[in-house]
Amino acid sequence: MRKNIVAGNWKMNNNLQEGLDLAKELQKVLNGKKVNCDVVICTPFIHLSTIAQVITTIGLGAQNCADKVSGAYTGEVSAAMIASTGAKYVILGHSERRSYYGENNAGLKEKVILALSNHLTPIFCVGEVLAERNAGKQNEVVETQIRESLFHFSAEDFKKIVLAYEPVWAIGTGVTATSDQAQEMHAFIRKLIVDQYGATVANEISILYGGSCNASNAKELFTNPDVDGGLIGGASLSVDKFLPIVEAF
Numbered sequence: 001m002r003k004n005i006v007a008g009n010w011k012m013n014n015n016l017q018e019g020l021d022l023a024k025e026l027q028k029v030l031n032g033k034k035v036n037c038d039v040v041i042c043t044p045f046i047h048l049s050t051i052a053q054v055i056t057t058i059g060l061g062a063q064n065c066a067d068k069v070s071g072a073y074t075g076e077v078s079a080a081m082i083a084s085t086g087a088k089y090v091i092l093g094h095s096e097r098r099s100y101y102g103e104n105n106a107g108l109k110e111k112v113i114l115a116l117s118n119h120l121t122p123i124f125c126v127g128e129v130l131a132e133r134n135a136g137k138q139n140e141v142v143e144t145q146i147r148e149s150l151f152h153f154s155a156e157d158f159k160k161i162v163l164a165y166e167p168v169w170a171i172g173t174g175v176t177a178t179s180d181q182a183q184e185m186h187a188f189i190r191k192l193i194v195d196q197y198g199a200t201v202a203n204e205i206s207i208l209y210g211g212s213c214n215a216s217n218a219k220e221l222f223t224n225p226d227v228d229g230g231l232i233g234g235a236s237l238s239v240d241k242f243l244p245i246v247e248a249f
């Protein structure tokens with residue numbers, strides 16, 4: 001069966017020392033604790049190789065990768081470079097990348113291909129903005145994002161991807177999707193996968209919820225049959241806030 005995953009998305013927070021301290025503290029509290037999910041932290045690039053040395057049970061990921069293999073692309077970081085640090089995951093298609101850095105479905109398709117070819121697990125984000133939800137277009141938007149970036153993969157490759165539904169209006173706003181809204185969208189996404197790849201594949205894909213997920217709403221969200229964990233922004237920046245989300249499973 002599919003895995004439950006709680007992944008922290010640190011975004012552009014914490015200098016190297018602060019990040020290292022946070023990773024060490026989190027690993028320390030998790031040591032000897034039995035948790036019912038995989039715990040992942042997705043850090044800025046510069047933290048990866050250092051943090052990789054101090055974590056044992058926590059998975060490590062980046063928050064983006066280049067859409068090119070290597071070469072004269074000043075300022076970019078390739079999937080191969082990320083993998084060489086010991087990281088195993090990469091967040092791709094986060095709405096902040098889509099809206100502030102112009103990422104689109106076609107470019108994201110290339111990034112997912114490169115992530116998979118470097119044995120990184122993409123945590124692929126999809127989600128609608130508020131105007132789209134208000135217009136009742138959320139399913140259409142999410143379907144297009146998934147179809148255009150991911151549905152060209154074979155079932156074997158598609159199974160290696162983790163999806164994250166992050167309604168843009170819920171990210172960093174304190175407004176969480178209701179448990180019903182989350183379940184409804186997650187079930188819709190799983191049905192798309194059933195139609196494309198069949199029920200066996202669909203049942204193996206973890207679909208995380210993200211957007212103002214915190215200690216007080218995580219349990220209710222994670223109880224839904226199609227919500228397999230969370231992608232956590234703000235609440236992943238302290239152990240006190242992150243641990244109860246991990247323990248919500």
Ligand code: PGA
Binds near residue numbers: 174211212231235
């Ligand atoms: P948030 O961010 O938990 O701070 O809303 C989630 C995300 O952007 O992944």
